[in-house]
Amino acid sequence: MSTILVYGDSVSWGIIPNTRDRLPFERRWPGILERALSAKALKVRVVEDCLNGRRTAWDDPYKPGRKALATVAQAMEMHSPIAVMLLMLGTNDFQPMHANDAWHSAQGVAAVIGAIRQAPIEPRMPQPHLVVIAPPQIREAKGPIAPKFAGAGPKCVGLSAAYRDVATALGCTFFDSNEVVSASRVDGIHLDADQHAVLGTALADVVVPLLAAA
Numbered sequence: 167m168s169t170i171l172v173y174g175d176s177v178s179w180g181i182i183p184n185t186r187d188r189l190p191f192e193r194r195w196p197g198i199l200e201r202a203l204s205a206k207a208l209k210v211r212v213v214e215d216c217l218n219g220r221r222t223a224w225d226d227p228y229k230p231g232r233k234a235l236a237t238v239a240q241a242m243e244m245h246s247p248i249a250v251m252l253l254m255l256g257t258n259d260f261q262p263m264h265a266n267d268a269w270h271s272a273q274g275v276a277a278v279i280g281a282i283r284q285a286p287i288e289p290r291m292p293q294p295h296l297v298v299i300a301p302p303q304i305r306e307a308k309g310p311i312a313p314k315f316a317g318a319g320p321k322c323v324g325l326s327a328a329y330r331d332v333a334t335a336l337g338c339t340f341f342d343s344n345e346v347v348s349a350s351r352v353d354g355i356h357l358d359a360d361q362h363a364v365l366g367t368a369l370a371d372v373v374v375p376l377l378a379a380a
Contacts, residue, residue: 168249168377170203170212171294172196173234173241176356177301178254179216183352184309193359198366199373206370208377210249215241221258222274224266232258234278242285247292249380250373253278254299254343256325257355260318267321272328279336295376298333299369300326300342302361305354315355341372 172178180194181187191197191214200212219232226232234255242248255278259271266274275298283293304322307315326342333340346368347361357365 167209167211168380169245169247170199170210170373171241171245171248171251172199172212172214172216172254173238173251174214174216174254175220175258176216176218177257178214179218180362181218181356183350183356183358184311189359189362193362195357195362195366195369198363199369202367202370203373203377206374208374210377213245215245219258220255221264222255222271223277224259224264224274226258227263235274235281238278238281239285242282242287246287248294249292250297250376251282251294252297252299252369252373253282254301256322256329257301257304257318260304260321261314262316262318268324268328271322271325272332275329276332276336279332279338292380295380296338297369297372297376298329298338298340300329300340300344302343302347302349302357305349307354309353311353311355319354339372339376341369 180189196212196214203210219226220234223235256271259266304318330340347365350356350358
C-alpha cells in the first residue's frame, strides 16, 4: 500500500463555494484521485493534509498555523513513508494583507520544498516524489469571500510559469491545474464539484508513473 499525501489549502480541502460546507471525500479531487488509481489496480491511500487559509511562507494575521513553511516538516513525519506528495498552495498568498506577486509565491513554494526535503523523517523512510501543482488562476472574487481576495487576480498573474521554473530548478514534477480546470463560477477562487472530478482524474495520469518509480 502506497501513501500519497495531498498538502494544500481550501481549494483541495473541498470547500463548497459561497458556503462553509465541504464536499464529501469521494467528490473532492483527492478522493477522485484515489478512486482513479484504485481502478488501475494500484494499492494506494490518499491522505489529505489541507487547511483553509494556508499560505506558503506567510502567516495569517487572524488565524495561527497557516504558514506551510512552519508546519510541513511535521506533516512529513506524521505521514511517512510517503511515495508521492502533491503540493498545491499559493492562492492565499495573494490575500490583500500580503504585498505578493507571482515571483514571491514561487519563492514561498521553493522554501516549502526545501523544508520537505530537510524534514526529520525516520532514516529508512524514502523522500517522496514531489509534484508541484499550480492552483487555478484567481478570477474576480465573489460573494462573502470577496473582501478576503480583493485585488488578488492581477497579483497572481504569471503564477503557473513561476511555479514551473521553481519545480524545474528543484527537480520536481510540475502540473498546471489551469490546463484542465478553472476557478469556481460561483466565488472565483475555489473549485466547483465538476472541476474536482476533472482535476483528480487528470492527476491520476501524473501519479501512475511516479508510483512505478517509487
